Amino acid sequence: MSEPLVLGIETSCDETGIGIVRGRTLLSNTIASSMDEHARYGGVVPEVAARAHLEELQPSIEAALAESGVALEDLDAVAVTSGPGLAGALMVGIGAAKALAVSLGKPLYAVNHLVGHIAADLLTGDEIVLPTVALLVSGGHTSLLLVRDLTTDVELLGETVDDAAGEAFDKVARLLGLPYPGGPEIDRAAATGDPNAIRFPRGLSRASDLDKHRYDFSFSGLKTAVARWTEQHDGELPVADVAASFREAVVDVLVTKALAACADYGVPRLLLGGGVIANKRLRDVALERGAAAGVTVRIPPLSLCTDNGAMIAGLAAELIASGRRPSTLEFGADSTLPVTEIQVAETVAVP
Amino acid sequence: MILGIDTSVGTSVAVVDADGVVRADESSDNPLGHAEVIGTLIARALETAAVTPALGVTALSDDTEISYVAAGMGPGPFTGLRVGIAAARAFALGRGIPVVPVVSHDAVALGRLLQAAMVVEEDVRFAVVTDARRREFAYTVYDGMDADGLPVRATEPALIPRDDLDARLAELGALRLDAHAVPAALIGLAASRALAAGRSIGPSDALYLRSPDVTLPAGPKKVSA
């Protein structure tokens, strides 16, 4: 069979993503973001996100079809994120994907959002070498994974026990009186700051934590430390130094733990994904320290790092190529879907 | 034929033909689980109605293909309501056919009026009432049926605190009709009558009747004493 033509629908957070791929070839990566609508609240509001998905879905699908020159009836399959993510937001995509699949009489693949982030790297055109460690960092998740096989064997090594890294950026930006989203604002403020001016804590990095939480992250203590520091500081707040030192603490702990996993598992490859990868300091430190440790660091283009539908379509295309059967129509949104469930509700084989 | 979808209460999917005959009616009363069941109910309704899975615009009177999708637009609890609207739009997009939006309470009202007509009951003003959560009801008041066979709204859908409903309905002189289901067959029938009359009877966006409830962040929280 020729390479499968798949349309992917992603609505797990605040981006309505529609992607169309043929095998590993990207044909469209259409994203409508409701980020601006969340700005006044200082963070993603689930109900606002879900309402935006309902409004954006149809125009986004139409835009993706127009861009790729694909007709719906030519599709081989429809794919959708079934989790993890915001339940109410996921349900909009699931309702649409099921109805579209039934309407077209095409198979449906329900897939894992986090594994989708890894599949995004396939669409860059370079061969991905497995196994690889993957660090996925966004406003919704901070996860460290070991990927042995994209369609059958993904292991969760660790994740955040409280805030996601992107959330920490948003909360600290607010503390410093900077707008939402916090990532780019902190970056801008940090440009002239000294990253070593203030020694903020690295979460779950003490020897006593490393036993149980070697690959886990925690950012809520860091956020509190920044709040306390700014409160107790007399005189004008050195915003640039606070921003740079905070960012350094986040980047340091992310890269240290990711490279520790590479060393522990003897896997000299690290793949980065998620919207926080937009942070240049994180990319630079990962590349620099990766090189020093003999670890090859791969960073897909930003449009494939943030949440998108192409990665969902791409993962489904891999599942199809590996002979996996479609999902049944009976699955729901699973806001805490474990990363080991790469595909959800696969049809039982008929003997 | 018309495919009707409503998820404003439970999940209901039906196929109605041009003569108003219900060809398939698949429903789940579960007030949750809309996303879980919607695909299966649509597939089953199409199968029962023996609809061919072909594409393209067809006439309403075509009895082998779906030519319109009627969508219940609410009011209803948001999370579930959106599933049906998203499904209706996506199904229509897949077939290249239009969506006909219907106020979900209109379907319940139409059912009540058709029943009343059969028992030659005199026209009484009544209110369709559904649960809106958070100690509120959603209600719409109706005054009989018009010449097109569609219910006449005396008031538009609105929310009211549960304790205030009866006084409000007494003031409006409306009988209370609590609805625990919105049948998609009646969504389809209302759409079919609207199409026959060349009228548009529902809003193009979901009837939330409530802003997303979020509180704007106050200044930074104090963390140290």
Ligand SMILES: [Zn+2]
């Ligand atoms: Zn993500």
